[in-house]
Amino acid sequence: LCLGTTRNNFEGKKVIHLEYEAYTSMAETEIKKICRDVRQKWPSVKHIAVHHRLGLVPITEASVIISVSSPYRAESLEAVMYCINTLKASVPIWKKEIYEDKYSWKENKECFWENSEK
Amino acid sequence: FSSGRRRHREPAAEGCPPGDGGSMRCQQVSVLYFARSAELAGLRSETLSVPRQITSLQLWEEIVKVHPRLAVIRDQVVFAVQQEYVLLGDQLLVLQPGDEVAIIPPISGG
Numbered sequence: 145l146c147l148g149t150t151r152n153n154f155e156g157k158k159v160i161h162l163e164y165e166a167y168t169s170m171a172e173t174e175i176k177k178i179c180r181d182v183r184q185k186w187p188s189v190k191h192i193a194v195h196h197r198l199g200l201v202p203i204t205e206a207s208v209i210i211s212v213s214s215p216y217r218a219e220s221l222e223a224v225m226y227c228i229n230t231l232k233a234s235v236p237i238w239k240k241e242i243y244e245d246k247y248s249w250k251e252n253k254e255c256f257w258e259n260s261e262k
Numbered sequence: 263f264s265s266g267r268r269r270h271r272e273p274a275a276e277g278c279p280p281g282d283g284g285s286m287r288c289q290q291v292s293v294l295y296f297a298r299s300a301e302l303a304g305l306r307s308e309t310l311s312v313p314r315q316i317t318s319l320q321l322w323e324e325i326v327k328v329h330p331r332l333a334v335i336r337d338q339v340v341f342a343v344q345q346e347y348v349l350l351g352d353q354l355l356v357l358q359p360g361d362e363v364a365i366i367p368p369i370s371g372g
Contacts, residue, residue: 148372166371167296167364170345196371208372228372236342236364237371238297249298251368257340257349258368 146224148208150201157243162201167236171196174235178227182212185226186219194227196237207239229254278311278324289314289357293325299339299365303329318343318353321363332365340366 150162179192193211201207210227214220231237233254241248251258278288288311295303312324318341326332341348342364343355357363 164371165297167294167342167366170342170364171371173345232369232372234347234369235371236296236366236369238367239370240297249367250370251338252370252372255368255370257347258338 145212146208146210146228147206148228149206150203152203154241154243154248159203160242160244161203162207163240163242164196164198164201164207165238165240166196166198168198171235171237175231178230178235181230182223182226186214186223188216188219189214189223192223192227194231196231196235198237278313287314288312289359289361291357291359291361291363294362294364296365297367298335299332299367302331302335303365304331312357315354315356317351318348318355319350321355322350325365335367338368342366 150159152159175194179194182189182192189212191211191213193209195210196208197206208228208231210224210231212220212223212227214223232252233256239250241250290309290311292307293310294307295305300306310325310328312321316324321341322336322339326336336350340350342362343357344361345364347366348355
């Protein structure tokens, strides 16, 4: 199980809350691709659940949850890591951090084209 | 990545004259804007008439003609054409009427 919860600060600035938006239809397709990959790589996996909140998410609350079940704990843990890492690299969801006086669109370091174009 | 749906010999068309939405050389596509690109363009979606065959970089340039403020994020964005990621560059696109083209700024899910 991986539960992503919001930190209340970034570089000394106080985070008031997060806002998420998504290219919903494509995000669902990309998440389904991740699930298919998981089943190919770890055939023992039984159930997979990926849930991502959209809109306003207050601090301390969870914005993403990934759950994988398998008879083998090593495989379920590896599959969860794969899901969250691949989600961060390829699923079209965007996070805006709202501070007291301004906001900032975040960028995942995993974002696959940010690394390849420089 | 998509490697381009079809390869043709003819060069990409130069531009779409106004009112040419229904011709053989131009197509109406649905353009979607997200996150920072939606803020810069000032809207979330619109229909644009673009050349039917066009490189991904040329398509970006057509969109920037309509929304010049988008130029500042050129080095950070990719497209999703019919929900397949496409880098800005020489990749030749063959667009069908109503195809969905999304501007994708750096993602930050999870």
